[in-house]
Amino acid sequence: MLSTAKGVLFDLDGTLLDTADDLGAALNHLLNAHGFTKVSSKEYRLVASDGVYPLLDLGFKEQLAKFDKEVLRQEFLDYYLENIATHTKLFPGIEQLLTLIEDANIPWGIVTNKPAFLTDPLLLHFEQFAKSQSNISGDTIKERKPHPAPMLLASKQLGVAAEHIWYLGDAKRDIDAGNAALMTTVAVKWGYIKPLDDCSKWQANHIISNPLDLVGISK
Template identity: 50%
Template sequence: MASSHIPLTPFEYDAFLFDLDGTLLDTADDLGAALNAVLISEGMTPVAPEAYRKVASDGAGALLELGFKSHWATQPKTERIKQLIEYYSQNIATHTRCFKGIESLLIALDNQGIKWGIMTNKPGFLTDPLVAALPALKNAQVVVSGDTLSEAKPSPLPLLHCATQMGIDPTRCLYIGDAHRDIQAGKAAGMQTATALWGYIPSIDEAKSWEANFNWASPIDAFNHI
């Protein structure tokens, strides 16, 4: 292994860290189903997939705001969020799958002895059963959720915690995510960063404006960095 003072090349990462929703897993249709269940129960019009996919990484509040539109301001927000999360938790992996290329990438990392883990802002009570439901994720070295520590992304603390748990220098980690907060957190942790352009990004141009080290159109692009 190269000593830590030698500048990194794209091929010298000791660990890959991944966001979950919109990066490893396509969870949008399960989240959208939960949103639409709430909307229908309140007499509102369901949201089409092309609309909810763009905000699927932004949490329950953003999904509900999208669905209720101008009516969101007058809704009992805590109650609606509880409704959405309750439905989602009971149907957490009905439609969810790994994005195309992810399973091959994780197998390649395992075969090369490169550690990999998951850092998501999803709360642990949702993260843990979701990860357990996807066999492809069974070899994750670490899984850190949004409430594992006192701070979540864009704070770097959860990513630094991941590196500590894996026994890895953060500067030798690559963090891949599909939201601005992912790139902010990765940079603040001293990691290299890659934007998952296959995820729930607002637009290609906006995602590139986050100035990650890499902008990947497909998980296959990561193979050049193993």
């Protein structure tokens, strides 16, 4: 990869950062506050990168219809923002991969569907992201993944043509967006891929199980 890529882009949740336990803590805080049973890590990890509403559906189940979902969403976000990096950590191997990319003078960045008011403060907790040259959030522009527009904006910010960029993500929407932008796509198996999801059907150019596996593959 380091001999062929001229730029690298990453998804955030489930690719660079394991954010599931902080998202799960926000959900369980709400459930406890409203008298519901907490959910386990095994349960909430399956929907950790899907957004707030799937997490609320998981926790409140059919009782969710009795609540104002917008009020619950705001309660969730308020707690999450206050505790955004309490448990969140880099996935094993990510720091080493970023170091290798930077040592090779390859520009890199992040394209996530997480809104900027959460993305920006989260990134500040990790010095490893200081050299990211493009941070595109889910509301940076009107389109979001799987639309290719965020990918193309990141490409422009990196100063690298999209066809020379590799994009890593743990969801089909990531691969769809990268493919639509004509990037080399890499599905990562360490993220929040559900048991029934078959990433071999996502049409990614490559599938890897460890971040450092990226170094050994070529286009």
